[in-house]
Structure formats: structure tokens, C-alpha cells
Amino acid sequence: MSKPISGGARDRVPLSRERVLRAAVEVADAGGLGSLTIRSLARELDAKPMSVYYYVSNKEEILDGIVDLVFGEIDLPSPGGDWRSEMRLRAISARRVLGRHPWAIGLLESRATPGPATLRHHDQTIGTLRGAGFSVEMTAHACALLDSYVYGFALQEASLPFQGPDTATEVTEPIMQGFSPGEYPHLVEMATEHVLRPGYDFGDEFEFGLGAILDALAAWLPADGGRRPS
Amino acid sequence: MSKPISGGARDRVPLSRERVLRAAVEVADAGGLGSLTIRSLARELDAKPMSVYYYVSNKEEILDGIVDLVFGEIDLPSPGGDWRSEMRLRAISARRVLGRHPWAIGLLESRATPGPATLRHHDQTIGTLRGAGFSVEMTAHACALLDSYVYGFALQEASLPFQGPDTATEVTEPIMQGFSPGEYPHLVEMATEHVLRPGYDFGDEFEFGLGAILDALAAWLPADGGRRPS
DNA sequence: GTGGTCATCGTACTTAGTACGAAGAAGGTA
DNA sequence: TACCTTCTTCGTACTAAGTACGATGACCAC
Numbered sequence: 001m002s003k004p005i006s007g008g009a010r011d012r013v014p015l016s017r018e019r020v021l022r023a024a025v026e027v028a029d030a031g032g033l034g035s036l037t038i039r040s041l042a043r044e045l046d047a048k049p050m051s052v053y054y055y056v057s058n059k060e061e062i063l064d065g066i067v068d069l070v071f072g073e074i075d076l077p078s079p080g081g082d083w084r085s086e087m088r089l090r091a092i093s094a095r096r097v098l099g100r101h102p103w104a105i106g107l108l109e110s111r112a113t114p115g116p117a118t119l120r121h122h123d124q125t126i127g128t129l130r131g132a133g134f135s136v137e138m139t140a141h142a143c144a145l146l147d148s149y150v151y152g153f154a155l156q157e158a159s160l161p162f163q164g165p166d167t168a169t170e171v172t173e174p175i176m177q178g179f180s181p182g183e184y185p186h187l188v189e190m191a192t193e194h195v196l197r198p199g200y201d202f203g204d205e206f207e208f209g210l211g212a213i214l215d216a217l218a219a220w221l222p223a224d225g226g227r228r229p230s
Numbered sequence: 231m232s233k234p235i236s237g238g239a240r241d242r243v244p245l246s247r248e249r250v251l252r253a254a255v256e257v258a259d260a261g262g263l264g265s266l267t268i269r270s271l272a273r274e275l276d277a278k279p280m281s282v283y284y285y286v287s288n289k290e291e292i293l294d295g296i297v298d299l300v301f302g303e304i305d306l307p308s309p310g311g312d313w314r315s316e317m318r319l320r321a322i323s324a325r326r327v328l329g330r331h332p333w334a335i336g337l338l339e340s341r342a343t344p345g346p347a348t349l350r351h352h353d354q355t356i357g358t359l360r361g362a363g364f365s366v367e368m369t370a371h372a373c374a375l376l377d378s379y380v381y382g383f384a385l386q387e388a389s390l391p392f393q394g395p396d397t398a399t400e401v402t403e404p405i406m407q408g409f410s411p412g413e414y415p416h417l418v419e420m421a422t423e424h425v426l427r428p429g430y431d432f433g434d435e436f437e438f439g440l441g442a443i444l445d446a447l448a449a450w451l452p453a454d455g456g457r458r459p460s
Numbered sequence: 461g462t463g464g465t466c467a468t469c470g471t472a473c474t475t476a477g478t479a480c481g482a483a484g485a486a487g488g489t490a
Numbered sequence: 491t492a493c494c495t496t497c498t499t500c501g502t503a504c505t506a507a508g509t510a511c512g513a514t515g516a517c518c519a520c
Binding site for chain 4 (some may be wrong): 461463467469470471472473480484487
């Protein structure tokens with residue numbers, strides 16, 4: 001009856017802070033932040049709720065931890081390389097990562113204590129720009145601009161009820177049903193003449209805006225700096 | 231004993247969907263999204279929890295509703311005016327509003343059903359750009375770029391543990407304590423030589439990046455379009 | 461006053477976070 | 491072998507939150 005071995009909890013991979021956080025990411029990926037509870041997390045780990053608390057002191061710490069895990073997935077720019085392509089790749093990677101973990105975007109707002117992956121990420125980004133000749137001040141401007149764009153774009157993508165090309169129709173249709181005719185004329189024009197056209201994919205807007213921003217940054221470089229003067 | 235009049239619930243302003251949502255915004259403003267519960271909301275309304283459910287069918291509907299209320303606070307651009315200043319004012323207004331209601335940013339991610347204020351807002355924005363001569367396609371690009379920037383900037387501001395000029399020191403200090411020396415050299419440089427200097431205010435970055443984006447948009451106008459070619 | 465609709469609320473059930481401390485496993489020491 | 495310590499895991503139980511269900515009283519038409 002009280003035989004300890006096998007079945008229940010024995011002889012499986014032991015828990016660890018690492019495993020707890022990774023499992024938390026998986027649960028959130030699968031069902032959104034709302035589905036991440038201590039109990040669902042314990043189920044995913046094949047353990048009991050209170051076991052989790054041996055590795056984290058509360059749920060807040062889990063949220064801080066998974067945000068940092070997500071940051072760790074973003075490709076780091078290398079301070080040696082061409083700043084434009086490094087920043088471009090970093091932005092593209094960040095957008096992809098945040099697309100995989102959309103719940104992380106909303107979490108950023110309430111989390112004030114950055115983890116090590118987050119800090120290293122910013123350190124490398126700043127380093128790349130400084131190494132390319134941007135002044136400290138312009139580097140700050142550039143980071144604020146780039147990060148804002150990436151986060152904001154990911155946020156918009158996450159709040160879109162559809163994803164990928166040609167998927168907008170079924171979702172916008174019911175919303176537009178409720179419109180009084182002529183209530184939102186420009187919105188309707190935009191929808192019918194552009195967004196609902198076959199082949200449209202909101203995600204394609206990303207590189208367009210990114211290019212514009214990088215062009216703007218190039219103009220901030222002291223002397224020769226910006227090749228491609230637009 | 232069962233006298234109905236006064237004191238308890240009688241003779242006070244009757245509830246309404248409007249009042250419920252406005253009270254919800256106040257509760258969230260005061261204590262964050264986490265403090266917004268049906269019970270805290272009922273307390274704010276001087277009513278009992280279940281009374282709220284006469285006006286909304288569940289908490290999700292409250293969240294949708296307060297996001298739309300927040301959107302309604304943003305100044306609308308007027309399709310007649312100069313597109314550049316209209317977009318500038320809209321962005322500044324949006325940032326200020328999201329600064330007042332930082333919890334709204336995180337909510338955007340999970341809310342897929344836009345309310346009337348949100349729809350009107352986008353309609354007017356599109357209309358202003360179209361009226362200024364932007365093609366449908368370029369208007370889409372412009373909206374994506376501008377909105378991303380505004381949301382992303384607000385998100386970064388919200389996740390900053392400090393706010394306003396000269397408030398960074400006390401918060402970054404304890405974080406930097408934990409650094410191994412030389413672990414984040416560029417971050418340290420940025421902090422000591424710029425961010426922690428007296429007078430620095432992250433909020434000032436906003437107009438800088440905004441100007442760069444508006445310059446970029448101007449270049450997308452067909453012929454004469456962009457005065458101020460940077 | 462009888463019936464009906466509107467607005468408010470009391471009760472109670474479910475789920476979530478988590479405090480507290482028990483209990484088993486593993487290893488040391490006498 | 492007996493006993494003690496430490497590391498993990500978990501059982502129990504308390505509190506708070508969302509909300510289903512139905513009761514209760516106010517107000518109105520007849």
C-alpha cells in the first residue's frame with residue numbers, strides 16, 4: 001500500500017526551477033496565460049501543486065521567469081557585425097519569438113524586474129550600435145524606437161483575431177455585419193480594397209516599417225554612416 | 231427591520247452599464263488590473279457583487295468595455311487637417327492616455343473584439359491619411375507603423391519601474407548591484423553616461439522617434455507630399 | 461390587489477493561490 | 491542497526507474570486 005516505487009511520483013525526472021519554468025511556457029503557449037495556473041502547471045509536470053513551490057516562491061516569480069525565458073529565445077546581435085543587418089535580424093527574431101509566445105507581450109507591462117537574458121539582450125544591442133558609431137544618446141534613441149516598433153507590432157499581431165495570409169475574411173465579416181452603412185467608410189474601404197484582398201498578410205507590414213525605421217537610424221550616424229540614403 | 235429606504239442601497243444613483251465600466255476603469259487606474267475584481271468593483275459602486283451582472287454578462291465583457299473606453303479618450307484626428315500634425319497629435323494623445331491607464335496595454339493583447347470607439351478611432355485615422363493623398367496601401371503601412379510605435383512605446387514606459395525625469399536612480403541601483411563587474415558593460419555605460427544623468431527622462435524619447443517616423447511617412451507621399459525632407 | 465417587468469442582491473458552488481506542516485528518501489554517524 | 495539531518499514532495503485546508511440560480515422588493519398597468 002505504501003510501497004514507494006513507480007507509478008505515482010517516484011522514478012521520474014526530478015523537478016527543478018528550470019523544468020518548472022519551461023513547463024510554464026508550454027502551458028501558456030498551449031492555452032494562453034489564463035490557462036497557466038499552479039494546478040495546470042503541476043499537472044504538466046506530473047506532480048502536485050505544492051511541489052512547485054519548492055522551486056519558486058509564488059506565481060509572480062514564475063511570470064518573471066518565463067518572460068526572461070522568452071527573451072532568451074531572441075537571437076542576440078553581435079557587436080562586430082553590420083549594425084543594419086544585425087538590428088534587422090534581431091527585430092525579425094524578436095517578432096517571431098513574440099509571435100510564438102503572444103502572452104509574453106502583455107506580461108511585459110507588469111514585470112519591472114528584468115532577468116539575466118533580458119539584460120544580456122539589451123547589453124548586446126547597445127553594444128552593436130555603439131560599435132557602429134552611434135553616440136550614446138543616439139543609441140538610446142535607436143533602442144527606444146526599435147524596441148517600441150517590435151513590441152508594438154507584436155502586440156498588434158497578437159490582438160488580431162486572425163493570423164497569416166487570407167485569414168481575415170471570416171473574422172472581419174461578422175464585425176462588419178454590425179456596422180451601420182456609412183458609419184466607418186474609411187475602415188470599410190481599407191478592408192474591402194486591401195486587407196480582405198487575397199494574398200494580404202498583416203505580417204508583411206513588419207519588414208516594410210522596419211526598413212523605414214532603419215533608414216531613419218542610418219541618417220543619425222555622424223559622418224559617412226548611412227549608406228542607402230533612401 | 232425590512233424598511234427599504236435609504237442607507238443601504240436605496241436612493242442612490244442607479245447602476246448602468248456606463249457606470250459599471252467607468253468604475254472599473256477607476257479601480258484599475260487606482261490599483262492595477264489585478265485589483266479589479268467583481269467584488270472590488272461592486273464596492274466602488276456601493277453595490278453588491280451580483281448586481282454588476284445585470285449589466286455585463288461576465289468579466290471578459292468588462293475588460294472589452296474598458297479597453298474601448300480608453301480608446302475613446304484618445305483625441306481623434308480630423309480628416310481635413312494637415313496629416314503630419316494630426317498624426318503627431320493623435321500619437322501624443324494616445325501615449326498620454328495609455329500612460330494614464332497602463333493596464334490597458336496588456337489587455338490589448340487578449341482582446342479581439344474592438345468596440346465602437348476603437349473602430350471610429352481607426353476610421354478617422356485612415357480617413358486623415360487617405361485625405362492627405364496616401365494610397366490605400368501606404369495608409370495601411372503608415373497605420374501599422376504608427377500604431378506599433380505608440381503601443382510599443384507605451385508598453386516600454388509601463389514596464390519601466392520609474393516614471394518622469396530623474397527617477398531612474400533608485401530603481402536601477404539595486405539591479406546594478408547584482409551585476410558581476412563587466413558582465414553588462416554597454417548597459418552600464420548607457421546607464422551611467424546617459425540614463426542616470428540628471429534631467430534624463432525616457433518619455434522624451436517619444437517625440438524623437440515619432441518625428442523620425444513621420445519623416446519616413448512623408449517620403450511615401452506620391453509627388454510633392456513630404457515637405458521637410460529631413 | 462393582481463400580475464408582470466425591472467433592478468438588486470443572498471446563497472452557495474467551483475477554481476485558484478498558497479500557508480503549514482507531515483512524510484518519505486538518502487545519507488551520515490555512532 | 492538505530493538515529494538524526496537534509497532535501498523533496500505532497501496532503502490538508504484556508505482565503506479570495508467568478509458566477510449560476512433563484513429570491514426579493516420596487517414600480518406600474520389593469
